[in-house]
Amino acid sequence: MSEAPEITSARRILFVHAHPDDETIGTGATMARYAAAGAHVTLVTCTLGEEGEIHVPALSGLAANQADQLGGYRIAELDAACAALGVRDHRFLGGAGRFRDSGMMGLPTNDHPRAFWRADLDFAAGLLLDVIREVRPQVLVTYDPNGFYGHPDHIQAHRVAMRAVELAGEIAPSKVYWTAVPRRVIESGMKAFAESSDNPFAGIDNADDLPFGSPDEEIAAEVDGRKFAEAKFAAVQAHATQIPPTNWLFTMAGSFGGDFMGMEYYRLAVGEKGPGNGPYGWEDDLFAGLDVPATAPLSA
Numbered sequence: 111m112s113e114a115p116e117i118t119s120a121r122r123i124l125f126v127h128a129h130p131d132d133e134t135i136g137t138g139a140t141m142a143r144y145a146a147a148g149a150h151v152t153l154v155t156c157t158l159g160e161e162g163e164i165h166v167p168a169l170s171g172l173a174a175n176q177a178d179q180l181g182g183y184r185i186a187e188l189d190a191a192c193a194a195l196g197v198r199d200h201r202f203l204g205g206a207g208r209f210r211d212s213g214m215m216g217l218p219t220n221d222h223p224r225a226f227w228r229a230d231l232d233f234a235a236g237l238l239l240d241v242i243r244e245v246r247p248q249v250l251v252t253y254d255p256n257g258f259y260g261h262p263d264h265i266q267a268h269r270v271a272m273r274a275v276e277l278a279g280e281i282a283p284s285k286v287y288w289t290a291v292p293r294r295v296i297e298s299g300m301k302a303f304a305e306s307s308d309n310p311f312a313g314i315d316n317a318d319d320l321p322f323g324s325p326d327e328e329i330a331a332e333v334d335g336r337k338f339a340e341a342k343f344a345a346v347q348a349h350a351t352q353i354p355p356t357n358w359l360f361t362m363a364g365s366f367g368g369d370f371m372g373m374e375y376y377r378l379a380v381g382e383k384g385p386g387n388g389p390y391g392w393e394d395d396l397f398a399g400l401d402v403p404a405t406a407p408l409s410a
């Protein structure tokens with residue numbers, strides 16, 4: 111979390127995420143691809159992720175119900191992840207520690223005085239608006255109204271980002287995307303893992319039972335970041351307290367490699383879809399249709 115670098119790129123893209131590690135798991139290949147192409151990539155993380163489980167036994171004493179030091183520790187993990195992704199402009203919403211990880215829905219941690227879930231919407235959106243004013247991104251990426259999978263901080267990140275876009279008026283980003291996974295991709299994952307001992311879909315018979323998964327026609331963009339699958343993999347490893355080597359993510363990466371790690375999908379929430387490919391006209395570039403030159407050629 112060094113000082114934000116000077117903004118010199120024509121293309122500027124802002125990612126709004128809830129906790130450290132969400133940027134990597136959800137959008138890591140996209141961030142790495144745009145950073146490598148010379149775009150100005152800004153990451154705003156809304157909380158420190160204080161309520162995360164700790165998968166490094168030697169660090170278990172940092173837990174929220176013990177020393178309560180996990181959040182501070184995760185700043186360093188996020189720094190390392192950003193370095194792996196080539197992302198130099200990273201901020202915490204309102205500064206590190208302003209908002210606390212709210213924990214899973216319905217837990218008492220939702221009511222902590224600094225819980226992000228409880229944050230005043232316009233106040234938090236105003237903090238994000240400050241970043242939008244400074245960076246002037248043409249593209250903003252966040253979650254859908256369900257926060258992709260229902261975590262209160264993800265839902266709140268969505269609300270704050272959408273409110274900030276509304277407040278931004280004429281300086282609002284031209285396009286806003288929500289992270290997505292095509293149902294088809296989930297179904298092929300379920301098939302591939304059906305016989306596996308660490309099946310991440312164990313107990314789920316139907317992709318429709320998951321809180322995420324979009325029909326192909328609702329997807330607007332497929333970003334091919336397979337070239338950056340290794341960078342994303344390194345960023346995943348940087349979040350060691352959260353993602354142990356036994357995590358299914360590593361199994362998926364081992365089995366499917368770049369296809370799983372590198373292909374990322376988005377729905378378009380605000381703005382006009384640019385030219386695309388295939389039966390549904392999927393964009394392969396989140397700046398598609400915008401009149402902003404790429405500073406360096408975007409190669410997949």
Ligand SMILES: [Zn+2]
Nearest residue numbers: 128129132261
């Ligand atoms: Zn999260």
